[in-house]
Amino acid sequence: MRKRVIASATAVLGLLLAIPASAAGAGPGAPGIGDPYYPTYGNGGYDVSHYDLDLAYQPATDTLTGTTTLTATATQGLTSFDLDFALDVSKVTVDGRPARFASSGEQELVVTPARPVARGHRITVAVTYSGVPSKVQRYGFTSWQRTPDGGVAANEPESAWWWFPSNDHPADKATYDVTVRVPAGDQAISNGLLVSQRTEDGWTGFHWRQDDPQATYLATLAVGHFALTHSATRAGVPVINAYSTDLPAATAANARASVERTGEIIDFLSTWFGPYPFDAAGGYVPNVTSGFSLEAQTRVFYSPRFYATAPNTGVVAHELAHQWWGDDVSLERWSDIWLNEGFASYAEWLWAEHEHTGTPQQLAQQVYDAHPADDPFWTVKPGDPGPQNQFDDAVYDRGAVAIQALRDTIGDRDFRALLKAWPAAHRYGNGTIAQFEGLAERLSGRDLDGFFQTWLYTAAKPASFPAGS
Incomplete structure (x- = not known):
């Protein structure tokens, strides 16, 4: 009896010694990254460095299947951790070992590894899954857009949940390899450069690679029938654009007249923002009904509604400006949205001046004059609009006026x-x-506290414009 007790104590001691000190105090990772606007978005306890997606998509049924492998580093000892995801999961492994998993809340996938993960340990997490993304709703909506010949993943602040598991917040950026197999004759468009394209047994695999860090909501996927064009910027950056082949003829012509100027617009914006930050550029115009565009990194999503009646290079300038303001430098918290939308809107005014259709000063004055002091427009604070007003016109337009006011205040140089x-x-x-x-x-060399308080954080119309007038 005594020997058996001693033997058990020795075994327990050996087990404790086998667990790294950083894992011995492990606990669950937080189910949110700490963003006040979206408390459940993103996750705590790890940092992702790379996503490797290996998927198959059948347009006829809108069925997506495959495996996403995440490479991440634990920032604390972990007994479990969350991923943001909404499709049906059939298997999860952590470092090659089967892990337990369960869904929680709207988009949390809780993963419990076979053994605790030590702080600082680099883990490989593979998630196998399937689903019909357009039929999956979270918080009352889906970010997957069905098209007549396929589907599109593009939305903000969330779209990843409908096609790959992730730490879904811009604070955790990573690189990507995206391989998607589709029926031969279809195409799969994603971010970065096309590494390979191979057809076998009636399926074509498209392998896209994004070598620079990218926020999850900026990852995009479009499957369908597209006409592709290839060009380059003056600096030699390859530009790949894609247009749905079933767009109305006039819309397609207007879209091409606009999006094909991508290289030219990048060259112009580089004179203001510095060298273009990525090794690829371009955009795509699918046959969707949504009315927004999105600055998907290196491969902008454009709604065809922007081109229904005429060419529109303003929206191209806006989304390409985001490649610097939002993609290269991403917001830390969603309350910082002015850094994205205010500057992208201001870039439209810079481009308008280049095209001789109005100067930033004139356009800012028009916005300022168009909204009287009692207009609710001025009650939205661009520097902290709240999640309900995150994409309000004031964030874009009042935000752009604030930038011109800053220019007036500190001088052009x-x-x-x-x-x-x-x-x-x-x-x-x-x-x-x-x-x-x-x-x-x-x-x-100026104290700008009062300026930013007035223009970004006060729910009232600034008393004068231009600033200081």
């Missing part, structure tokens, strides 16, 4: 330096409005 310094300082990372204000103050 310092303003131009600021627009290049911000992407250079935060290349492939994240940034906050507070950090932007600090950079503006350092470059201009």
